Amino acid sequence: MATEVILPKVDMVMETGTFVEWLKQEGETVEKGQPLFVIMTDKAAIEVEAPASGILAGVRAKADDVIPVSQTIAYILQPGEKLPAGVSAVPAAVQVASAVAVGNASQPQASEIAAPSAVGVAPQAENVPGKVRATPVARRMAAELGVDLAVVRGRGPQGRVHRADVLAAAEKQVAVPPGVSMPDLQIPLPDARRKGVIPLTGPRKIIAQRMAYSAAVAPHITLSVSVDMSEASRLRARVLAQIEQKTGQRLSFTAILLRAVATILPRHPYLNASLSGEEIVLWEDVHLGVATSLEEYLIVPVIREAQEKNLEQIVVTLADLVERARAKRLAPSEMSGSTFTISNLGMFGIESFTAIINPPESAILAVGKIVDIYTKVENEMVLRPVMNLTISADHRVVDGAAAANFLVELKSTLENPYLLI
Numbered sequence: 001m002a003t004e005v006i007l008p009k010v011d012m013v014m015e016t017g018t019f020v021e022w023l024k025q026e027g028e029t030v031e032k033g034q035p036l037f038v039i040m041t042d043k044a045a046i047e048v049e050a051p052a053s054g055i056l057a058g059v060r061a062k063a064d065d066v067i068p069v070s071q072t073i074a075y076i077l078q079p080g081e082k083l084p085a086g087v088s089a090v091p092a093a094v095q096v097a098s099a100v101a102v103g104n105a106s107q108p109q110a111s112e113i114a115a116p117s118a119v120g121v122a123p124q125a126e127n128v129p130g131k132v133r134a135t136p137v138a139r140r141m142a143a144e145l146g147v148d149l150a151v152v153r154g155r156g157p158q159g160r161v162h163r164a165d166v167l168a169a170a171e172k173q174v175a176v177p178p179g180v181s182m183p184d185l186q187i188p189l190p191d192a193r194r195k196g197v198i199p200l201t202g203p204r205k206i207i208a209q210r211m212a213y214s215a216a217v218a219p220h221i222t223l224s225v226s227v228d229m230s231e232a233s234r235l236r237a238r239v240l241a242q243i244e245q246k247t248g249q250r251l252s253f254t255a256i257l258l259r260a261v262a263t264i265l266p267r268h269p270y271l272n273a274s275l276s277g278e279e280i281v282l283w284e285d286v287h288l289g290v291a292t293s294l295e296e297y298l299i300v301p302v303i304r305e306a307q308e309k310n311l312e313q314i315v316v317t318l319a320d321l322v323e324r325a326r327a328k329r330l331a332p333s334e335m336s337g338s339t340f341t342i343s344n345l346g347m348f349g350i351e352s353f354t355a356i357i358n359p360p361e362s363a364i365l366a367v368g369k370i371v372d373i374y375t376k377v378e379n380e381m382v383l384r385p386v387m388n389l390t391i392s393a394d395h396r397v398v399d400g401a402a403a404a405n406f407l408v409e410l411k412s413t414l415e416n417p418y419l420l421i
Contacts (some may be wrong), residue, residue, distance in 0.1 A: 002057075002075045002083065003051055003077075005036065005050070005074040005075060006071060007039060007068070007070065007071045007073055008039075008048055008069065009070065014041055015069060015137065015138075015163055016162050016163075018040040018067075019037070019039055019062065020037070020038040020039060020063060021037065021063055022061075023035050023038065024037075025056070029054070030054065030056050031050065031053050032051065032052050034049060034050050035047040036049060037061070037073075041206075050076065052076045054081075055076065055079065057076070057083055058075040059073070064201050133154060133160040134149050137162075138161045138165065140276070141213075142161075147166050147170050149161055151169075152166060167209050167213065210358075211356050213359060215356055217359075218359070219394070219395040219396060220354075220395070221395045221403060222390055222391065222392045223393075223400065224391075225388075225389050225408070225410075226386050227387045227388075227415060228375065228386055228415050229386065231414075231415055231416060231418075232253065232415075233385055236251055247319075249316060251315055253370065253387075254344050255311065255318055256414070256420065257342065257367060258288055258290070258306065258314050258342065259311050261286075261340070261410065262286050262306035262307045263419075263420065264409050264410060264413055265286050265307070265406075268405065270282070270397055271362060271393065271398060273339075273362045274360040275362065286305070286306045287305070288341070289302050289338030289339075289358060290321065290322070291341060292321075292322055294325070299325055299330070301321035301324075302321075303317050303321065310421070311420055338358065338361065339361060340361055340365070341358045341364045341365070342364070343366050345366070346367055346369035346387070347369075351368045353366050354366055356392065361394075365389060365390070366389070366390040367388075368387060368388035370385045371386055372386075389411070391403050391406065
């Protein structure tokens with residue numbers, strides 16, 4: 001019997017996935033458990049294994065198709081077996097288009113539905129109060145972005161609106177001043193020779209959507225502080241060999257910072273929180289996200305329950321996550337669910353910067369390079385290693401004083417770090 005190959009649900013909130021590529025071609029033999037295709041979630045690229053052994057047939061997904069979870073995108077056949085009756089190699093995007101067309105007087109073209117730019121005004125027949133089919137996540141996001149669900153064309157079964165549909169609609173929704181036409185708002189490109197054009201797809205597009213959403217919706221408040229890292233440097237020097245002998249990993253300043261944040265964050269609950277609709281959710285656990293640079297984009301591996309981990313455990317967990325992140329071998333659960341994120345650009349020589357909050361978190365900490373600076377100590381100018389920390393917080397959740405108190409305690413902890421071990 002033919003085995004269906006479906007787009008899997010790889011995390012709890014996933015509704016659609018962007019198809020990236022097939023690792024096997026139509027007609028090739030595949031083995032159960034062998035990587036078969038790659039999809040892109042809002043976290044990272046994921047390799048999906050073949051559900052059975054046999055011959056790949058009836059392939060119907062192509063690069064950049066946005067496909068609902070559980071959608072059949074191919075079949076695996078046994079030798080001599082045929083595709084199920086009525087099945088042909090129709091692109092998955094066409095199936096989505098057909099689902100959208102249910103109940104419509106005229107069916108939209110497949111290319112309209114497959115392309116992100118196709119999300120727009122739905123036929124008048126769908127614009128009925130109380131009749132819009134949408135997921136809870138899509139409804140919440142539409143409310144936050146000011147998008148009218150009644151005019152969003154959903155690409156899910158029977159026209160159901162998903163999060164991706166709302167994001168695409170928000171991108172097209174432009175506030176036009178009276179008397180100004182849309183062409184007047186278009187910004188012309190420079191008159192210069194082009195080196196190339198790179199489509200905004202895959203991870204880069206997802207990051208663009210998430211950051212644009214955060215920057216547009218969350219009013220950011222940013223505060224900075226300089227930290228004398230002299231004692232942290234002495235602590236690191238004293239325990240470096242011991243920790244490396246026990247763990248096989250070198251102790252980094254990032255690990256010391258992670259330990260400090262995990263220790264004090266429970267005392268600052270509004271910085272370890274999320275805004276959900278009309279509620280502020282305060283998290284018991286500290287799931288620390290660590291922004292990690294890959295070749296073309298960033299991902300955020302998560303150290304779960306970091307408040308329960310000692311310095312050695314932080315070192316081991318961080319090294320493992322970063323290594324597997326750069327090898328693109330992280331599980332989806334290891335790249336989601338963070339409650340607070342740290343972004344460290346010190347290794348690039350950046351002394352200070354501000355970061356955009358990673359939704360749905362309420363804050364993110366930007367970490368700069370440790371720089372030797374002359375500082376006045378007891379009427380003497382002394383050369384000290386100093387690090388800049390900048391916190392960006394969602395002002396809907398966090399007041400300036402609360403963010404300042406967190407930075408003050410974090411500064412004090414790093415300048416007197418011996419309790420961290």
